[in-house]
Amino acid sequence: MDTDLRLVLFDVDGTLVDSQAAIVGAMTDAFRGQGLAVPSRSDILSIVGLSLPIACQRLAPTQGDNVIAALVEGYKKSYMTTRQIEGAAHSPLFEGAREMLEVLHTVPEYLLGVATGKSQRGLDTLIDAHNLSCFVTRQVADHHPSKPHPSMVQTALAETGVRAEHCVMIGDTSYDMDMGRAAGVTTIAVSWGYHPLEQLRADHVIHEFTELAPLLRSIWKD
Incomplete structure (x- = not known):
């Protein structure tokens, strides 16, 4: 790889x-x-x-x-x-989400994936509803212990062959950040989610999706 x-x-x-x-x-x-x-x-x-x-x-x-x-x-x-x-x-995309995914999907070295508490059926239905085909690894609750266990991230790394230092976990809850930390990857919190930002203790925070691509370039500048 x-x-x-x-x-x-x-x-x-x-x-x-x-x-x-x-x-x-x-x-x-x-x-x-x-x-x-x-x-x-x-x-x-x-x-x-x-x-x-x-x-x-x-x-x-x-x-x-x-x-x-x-x-x-x-x-x-x-x-x-x-x-x-x-x-x-039923579950609309947040403002800027589609555009952000399209931008990241054009970067040759970036692989996009999902690590969610949804079921396989729930995730597949949502992806179909929004016509999202950019995710190369899809980790769901059916096949893993619940977050914050690191199994989802570890499996995504194994599937893609990417090392932990070359991975980020982006989420809105403490479960996402704790899972990412347990797997040894960089954590990025979004400020618009369901847990108070001060609880997340993330490595980085974004307040809108336009901030993500520049942040990733900064994280991986070496």
């Missing part, structure tokens, strides 16, 4: 797409379906990025396995139903 290759990994929810309304709505439906008090919006957004069973356990810590399993299924059903109705509008 060419040692000049660089891997740019993205989280999805809260980083590339604004899915907070969809996530809050689906979790609200799931809790109501079980007759449980609905967690606050801030509590629901705090678990974005975790695998769904762990997210539900965090939000309903006193409930047993059967209820957690029912919450997971209720969330999936609500999320998929709404997505089928709304299409791409």
